[in-house]
Amino acid sequence: MTETTTTPQIGTLDRAGLRRVLATLCLTEITSWGILYYAFPVLSVAISRESGWSASVIVAAFSISQLVAALVGIPVGRILDAGGPRTVMTAGSVLAVPSLLLVAWAPTLPWFYAGWVLAGAAMGAVLYPP
Numbered sequence: 001m002t003e004t005t006t007t008p009q010i011g012t013l014d015r016a017g018l019r020r021v022l023a024t025l026c027l028t029e030i031t032s033w034g035i036l037y038y039a040f041p042v043l044s045v046a047i048s049r050e051s052g053w054s055a056s057v058i059v060a061a062f063s064i065s066q067l068v069a070a071l072v073g074i075p076v077g078r079i080l081d082a083g084g085p086r087t088v089m090t091a092g093s094v095l096a097v098p099s100l101l102l103v104a105w106a107p108t109l110p111w112f113y114a115g116w117v118l119a120g121a122a123m124g125a126v127l128y129p130p
Contacts, residue, residue: 028093032126036096036119053109061116068120069127076124085130092125 013021040062048055079088099122102115 028089029126032093032096032123035100036123037127051106051112053112057109058112061113064113065116065120065123068117069123072121072124073128076130080130088125089130092122092130096122096126 044055044058044062047053048058051058076088095118099115099118103112103119104115106112106115
């Protein structure tokens with residue numbers, strides 16, 4: 001019988017490291033879902049009241065973001081297959097910040113829609129596809 005040993009590969013993590021990665025991923029996913037997706041129904045009434053825009057116009061902007069997220073999911077899937085989720089999710093998280101700032105500070109309805117289009121692209125990069 002020969003004794004075999006395995007040498008750890010560069011970039012591998014022990015169990016504690018994998019747990020930290022998993023905990024970080026869980027925290028970032030919960031935060032992403034909460035901020036990009038679930039905050040909208042909570043804030044839509046206040047957005048309508050403060051901006052004077054109708055609820056249907058505001059919901060249409062969010063609906064467009066969902067369409068954009070679906071369309072972005074196609075190339076995101078290809079990128080994920082080729083290289084994994086790290087770059088895609090990082091880029092999506094970075095894009096989420098200015099998109100939500102634009103949504104929050106939109107002076108006009110076209111800017112509000114532009115913010116939701118960008119937020120949709122961010123959702124496609126951080127929510128379901130990855």
